[in-house]
Structure formats: C-alpha cells, structure tokens
Amino acid sequence: MIEIIRSSEHYHNEEDWLSTYWHFSFAHYQNPDKMNFGPLRVFNDDIIQPETGFDLHPHRDMEIVTYVIDGELEHRDNQGNHGIIQPGEIQSMTAGSGILQSEYNHSKEKLLRLLQMCIFANKRGLDPSWEQRRFDRAARLNRLLPVIVPENIKNGQALHIHQDAAIYVSSLTPGSRVEHKLAKDRKANVFVIEGKVKLNDNNSIETRDATKVENENRLSIQADGRPAELILLDLLEKYAVNNN
Template identity: 40%
Template sequence: MRNHQRKEYPMNTVKKTLHLANTRGKADHGWLKTNLTFSFAGYYDPSRVHFGALRVLNDDYIAGGKGFGMHPHDNMEIITIPTSGVVAHRDNFGNEGVITVGEVQVMSAGTGVYHSEFNHLRDQALTLFQIWLFPNAENVKPRYDQKSFDLAGRQNRFQLLVSPSDDQSDDALWIHQYAYFSMGNFDPGQEFSYQIKRPGNGLYVFVVKGEVETTGEKLATRDGLGLENIDQVDFKTTDGVELLLMEVPML
C-alpha cells in the first residue's frame, strides 16, 4: 500500500508533501461518504492538519435529497466545487440558490454565518469538493458569491477560478486570502507549466482524474502534492488529466 510522506529538502530547494489518494481519511455515514485530505471532524492525523492556509479538502459524495442542515461557521473562507449533481444552498443572510457543475461557490464566514447545503436532486448523487482556507483577516463581514465558468476555457490550459480580494483584474471569484485556485483539463502528451502568482506562496496540486508527472512525482486520480519554495511548476501528461491547483500562503 502506498503511503503519504513529507519530504524535507535544504533551504532554497523544493519541499514536497505527498498525499496519495488511498491514505486520505474516510467517513461513511450512509448518505454521506467522504475522503479527507486533512484532519476533519472525527479524523485526526497530526501530520495532516493543513498545508499553509489550506485547512480542509473534502471529497464528498451525498445521496439524493440528503445534506447538511443549518450549521454555523466563522472566520473561514469556504469554496465549494461540484463535480456532479446540483447543490442547494441557503443561509441566514437571505442567499438561496443552486450550484451546478461548472459553477464555483465562495463564502466568507467572517463574524459568523449559518447555512445549509443539500443535494438538490432526489434521484441522483451529488459529488463535490469542499475546501476551507484560513482567512487573511478575521471578523470580516460575511459574504457569499457564485459564478459559472465556461468549461471549454480550461481545455489544455489553467482557468483561474478564485483570487485575492485585492487582485480583481480577472473574472475570478474573490476571497479574503492571498490565494489562487485554478482548474485545467489536459490531453495526453502535453507539457505545460504553472507560474506562482505571489512570491512565497506554495502550491497544492490535486489530481481530479487521470495521471500527471511533476517535480519527479507520478500522480494519479485523487493524489495530492504540496510544493514549497517554488516559482514555476512543470507538468507532463502521458494520459489525459484534470487538475485542481490551489496556490496558498504558507503561513
């Protein structure tokens, strides 16, 4: 069985944190099945609490019509990316609606928010990534936003989904953190690179599906790799791959 590991390197060289798919924490509540990259709820691993500002990366399956009733959050930036099905959202600030594949939802919990999220469909499962980041400012006014992205815009290139509140020169959603989220779908036999947008940030590479080679590692579906002390990350595909990149401050 492959295991997760943290590789330490001398100063000014790349540091890697490898989280292979089959080493993630798991929870099975029947209607909810989830894989947990970082410690969450009943799963705790002291070596896997966060990667810089990236605190939670949950890979959820939610049965038809099921979900989470009203519950609180505060001082966390929350990003939801559905991969199949439809999310129904409601919160105590009057925001209510659905989020479908191709859309991304952001929520700044700030001083406190109550919200619910359910599978909007009774006859189809919902799968999604829920991601939490530590914010760069506490006790901000809670806010909610969502946006639809053209899936064709991430074919053989990275499409920016989320960026910091002080860097809104693009069409991405913004959050209270110096973080950038991007997704891309790459054909077999591609070589491509990602440039770090903010000096000192690390990059967490998550393989949604497929296989890719980067920084001497071969990654497959649902593997994750954290990289520090980097300016550019180079990738190579043999088969096709879908990637979620999370560039975050290392705190």
Template identity: 40%
Template sequence: METLNTNRNSVHKKLHPASERGHVNFGWLDSHHSFSFGQWYHPEKTNFGALRVLNDDIVEPSMGFGTHPHQNMEIVSIPLFGELAHKDSTGTNGIIRTGDVQIMSAGSGILHSEFNHSNEKKVNFLQIWILPKVAGIEPRYAQKTFTEAGRINKFQTVVSPIDEEAIWINQDAYFSLATLDPGKELSYAVHSPDQGIFAFLISGKLKVEDTVLERRDAVGYWGNDAYKFQAEVKSELLVIEVPMK
C-alpha cells in the same frame, strides 16, 4: 516531506496519496478527507499553509448538511457532478451546479445549509476551507459558472483576490482548474516566493515535476517560483496556491 535542492532554491514536497486520505461513510455522506477533519485526525495532515480542509464529498439524493455555523473561514465548493441546494443567513438561496464555483466568506459568523438538490442522483463536490487573511469581515457569498472550454490545455483561474474574472477570496489564495490532453505540458508560476501549490488530480494521470499522480492523488510543493505539469492521459486538475506562513 522531501527537500529537493535546485540551483536556485530548496524546494519542499509533500505527497498526499488518495489511499492515505481519511474516510467516513455515514450512509447519506461518503467523504474522503485530505486533511484532519471531524472524527478523523492525522498529526501530519492538519493543513498545507493556509489550506485547512479539502473534502471529497458524495451526498445521497435529497440528503445533506443541515443548518450549521461557521466563522472566520473561506469556504469554497466545487461540484464535480450533480447539484447542491444552498441557503445561508446572508439571504442566499440557490443552486450550485456542475461547472459552478461557490465561495462563502464566513467572517464574523454565518449560518448555512447544503443539500443534494436531486431526489434521484448523487452529488459529488469538493469542499475546501482556506484560513482568512483578515478576521471578522462581513459574511459574503459569491458564485460563478466557468466553461470547460476555458481550461482546455491551460489554467483557468476561478478563485483569486485580484482577478476580476474569478470569484474573490479573503486571502492571497488562487484556485486554478485545467483539463489536459495526453502529452500536454503546462507550467504554473506562483504569485509570490512565500506561496506554495497543492495540486489535486481530479481524474486521469499526470506528472507534477518528478511526481506521478493518479486519480485523487495530491502533492504540495513550495520553495520554487514555478512548477511543471505533464499529462500522461486526459487529466482534470485543481491547483490551489496559498501562503505557506
């Protein structure tokens, strides 16, 4: 971790290169872990504030995760390509498609399963876990489709506790997507001083403050009120803002 002194704050940075992610391949599942998960453990990669898990999962056709329990976790799924079939104990039974964002508040306890909906093509999705603000809430499910046009050269908020255009989360956490053209610059302002951002580059190449990211690299920053992004090539970006305490 680096501490960068500015005129206003001590800004902290933690780089997460794609090459340092955990990796497991079970045949039906090829997964890279940004944070300790399952059989992969790294003492310096257990969480980033309230962000506990970010898995980059590729699932073979017709394969997936059988019914299993969760409790007191906010679980977000973002398909990058392909489709997921989802079932859970709230009675939800549906398909999560590319362009959709899904959230499940496990709360007091939930059972669910996720499978590749296709019997021909793979599915690649980000599975993200956020520690909840309030424990033991009634389990809930939400899903929404977001257009790519809504994030061209700007941030599109897809998960938020306050934005009615986004899907709700039981935490002071915000997920924003952006697709930047070459040379385009954006600034992201955090919602409160004790929040940090985890910037995950889905594709392309861009600079976050003084840090250059390439495909699947990530960097965490906290201690400042805003952060600058500049794309070197066309880039797809996910920014997750979370409480650091």
C-alpha cells in the same frame, strides 16, 4: 520538494448518505500532523447521495470555496442566500463574523460530487458574503484557469477571497501540458480530480492523489495517457490573521 499524498492516505469516512475524503484534521477526525497547509485548513472531497445533505451548520472566519464536479448542490444560509451550483461552478463564501449554511443534493437520482476548501481569512469578523460563478470547460481546457484570486487582484472573471491565495482549475487532453510559476515564499497544493498527470516530468499522480509543493519555483503538469481534471492552490508559505 514535492510530497505526494496518495488517495489511500486521505482519511475516508463512509456513511449511507455520504462518502467523504478529508485531507486535513476535521470534525471527529483529529490528527495533529494534518492540521493545515499554509492558510489551507480544510480540503474535503464529498460524494453525497440523492435527496440528502448537510443540515444548517456554522462557520466563522473562513473563506469557503466549493467546486461542484458532478450533480447539483443546493445552498441555503441564514443570510437569505439560496442557489443551485452546477458542475463547473465555483461558490465562494466569506463566513466572517458567523454564518449558518446547509448543503443539499436535491436530485432524486443523481449523485453529487464536490470539493470544499476552507482557507483562513486574513481578518477576523468580516461581514458574511456569498457568490457563485460558472466556468465552462472550454475556458479551462489545456490551461490553468484562475477561479479564485485575492481581493486586491483585478480579475473580472475570478471570484475574490480575503486571503493571499489563488485557485486554478484545468482540464487537460492526453499529452497536453500546463506551467505554473511559484513566487518566492509560495507553495502549492495540487489535487487530481480525475485522470493521471506527471508533475515536473517525474512525479506521477492520479485520481484523488494530492501533492504538497514547497521550495519549487515552477510546476509543469502534463496529462499522462488520458484526459485529466485537476485543481491547483497557490498559497502563502506563512500567513497572518489581522484581529482588528
């Protein structure tokens, strides 16, 4: 089953410094029908004006993944971490027992667009941690590039999180196709960052559309007529949190 959520169906909040699309209930937007998808709790698509951003704010017991699409994101936290995240870079942060972070568009003129995803950690009270890595477009060209994998998976390139979830990014040229197998008891979330694609040959989605994929054993994704950028999350159908 493939459920399509059109861009117009996402909650959209517009402020003088921020334009944001929220896929799930978050902050002041409360919707009991949109609480999570498996362990995926937050999926936000943000455009931040120059010289503005989010002041220090708390997180806890979440694996937070940030993917910068355009512009540059400056990160600071109360653990002493500081970094500039550029387009194509992934940041992975374990909030664990508690962390305060700020996110800022330090450019004087360029907009910043980023995706931020919060995934429930598989254990509470972990030590907070932070890392980032750059992935060139060539590495994701016409393939699904794993950028986030579970902590027990050996992958020298991808970043790791404390949950049985994986995230892939892809840049497709017109007409190109990628395939992804879904194991039993797995589901997927596919989001089109830019462009237009067909899922399993008959489901057409385009910029800012998302899909919830369940009870499918494979996904075929083809760029439809023009280049496309997308992100795919492979998730547990059911998950548990270890309180010990």
